[in-house]
């Protein structure tokens with residue numbers, strides 16, 4: 001069964017985009033089709049797409065979503081669409097130096113999507129920029145198992 005994955009990227013300086021590129025390379029094989037979209041200009045209607053979603057976002061300010069993710073985040077909050085058919089994963093990027101707000105960008109999206117009825121696939125990933133582990137390496141390793149879980153979710157929903 002073919003699977004479509006839309007990766008939604010929230011980023012300030014491009015790190016989350018590198019993660020998305022790595023995952024796209026690892027996952028896109030004809031059977032699994034991956035499309036990566038920067039969150040800029042997107043609104044909540046993006047969740048009407050078929051397939052599953054991966055939110056790949058960093059954290060800025062006082063634990064905020066990055067600037068390019070604000071429009072989508074606020075639109076979801078304002079319109080509160082019913083996302084009960086949506087399955088999603090979260091790959092969050094942050095830095096433990098910001099102890100109080102570590103990885104809040106991913107956390108905010110996760111909590112909002114869950115509130116709107118969407119169901120997460122797997123655990124929320126919390127990459128730590130001060131860990132010394134490259135986020136794209138963490139993503140490649142994590143991505144294998146997540147893909148398997150996403151496939152199971154898609155089969156169950158079919």
Ligand SMILES: Cc1cc2nc3c(=O)[nH]c(=O)nc-3n(C[C@H](O)[C@H](O)[C@H](O)COP(=O)(O)O)c2cc1C
Nearest residue numbers: 011012013014015016058059063094095098102103
């Ligand atoms: C000004 C600034 C504020 C940040 N605030 C937070 C924060 O509150 N919490 C957190 O976990 N990481 C925070 N970070 C760390 C970034 O989320 C992290 O470096 C991430 O890898 C950047 O990814 P990006 O290039 O995709 O934006 C901050 C970084 C900067 C430069």
